[in-house]
Amino acid sequence: MAAATTVMSRRRSAAFRDSRTALIATRVLIILGVALLVELVVGLDLLPSTFIAEPTKVVQSLGEAWSEGTLLPALRTTAGEVLSALALAGVLGLAIGYLLWRYRVLGTALMPFVNALFSSPIVLLYPVSLVLFGRTETAVIVQATVYGVLPIIVYTARALSEVPGVLHRVSDVNCLSSWRRLWYVMIPSAAPKLATGLRLGVTYVMISVVSVEFLVQIGGLGQSIQLAALRFDMAGVYAHVLAVVLVSSVVISVLHAVEKRVQR
């Protein structure tokens, strides 16, 4: 009887340990534990606050940036640039990916170039964007579009080429036009990989936008971090980094959830 109770209790604790609530609680505890450790280390002067800001001061600084009205405009600028670049990269990427799949010769000839560009340091082209468009938001958007369009092209072409042959034959038997075939057969079948391409595209666009904002100081969250660093305001630096981390984490989680849903 006692053995059975122990087994039951072990099973219950294992079930709790694997439950979603326990996982989230563990993650929160890890984050709070690290924050507490940093607070103690800096509070006890084991590390100077010029190197690492206390988490309480970071949260306070984030609150101040919000109440002073500096955080929201920066967030809005970054979001606007990300959305513009994403719209451009999405339209261009899907169209070019479709063309590379539709015309085999083009695909065979040009995909190696696209793949090679995909693996090259595109972010480093930002001086070229600056030369062409000056220190403007357009430069940030164009640079992010170039960076974000490549995964979308690669995954679109790959997704369409992996549509099972039987679906093409079914489309032929039903005499579907090219557009109806694309809309009713190809896109639903290719959706999981298309979603992966779009998720990667968003991630790349976001990285590019924040990086160029930071490096060239053209508005947005990237510039806010750089300005805080120039003022030697470490709490401000950490606060804006935290804002970037929060925004990226939320966007990535949402996209990942959407991708998983599409894949199901």
Add this chain to the structure above:
Amino acid sequence: VSRNAGTWAVRAGAVLLVAGLWEVAGGLVDGGIAGVFPSITEILAAWWRVIQEASFPNDVSMTLQEIVSGFLIGGAAGLVAGVLIGASPWLTRVLEPMLFWASGVPKIVLLPILLSLLGAGIALKAGHATLSAFFPVTLGTATAIKTMPAIYGRVALTSGASRLQTVAFVYSPAAAGQILTALRLGLGVAIVSALLAETSVATAGVGWRAIEYYEQLRIPEMYALILTIFIAAMVVNISLERLISGYTRHFDEQRGR
């Protein structure tokens, strides 16, 4: 043969089209802003000047040191973390999503923090490359370990292999393809990160030099240097990709037998 010729014809056509558009754009834009689109011959001449400059070998050596040290430290740390996380289903469930979120954060925003910790020298760029390489290597290694078929371990156990033999001769070859791919991705981001950090805080290195050329309005030199960096990065990446796919094919053939 004709299909192959067609492919090469399209490739040559694409290169010529880009070159032609560049020259035409140069003609149009240079009416207003001189030097924005230098001609291709100007860029080639500038490339020759760039590689002959006395500072070029030092810049290349500095950038290589940053990339290699950053990749080695970040890659090694990522391998260890990836194996530990991948081997434990609980750690995978707790930490993998957190690493996934962290991997999408633009690491460049951490540069001021790294600057206060590591100073403005080579350690800063290497540290930035380390941080960037760590995430793809960790996530790739963890995936390789956790997706490894459990039957491999059982076969090794029934064959009487020791724990060390199982790791060396069963687990390592089975996971190597995915881990090598993760390392290739890690190297790619280490290259980008070191170069980006150089464009922000440096006094030498090819990334820094490209920005110097831009600020001195030596635009043909800037294009020439960026083109050189692009070609070098692509060659490294494509060579590694071929090596890895060759290894994976070899392993698959072995497994097929």
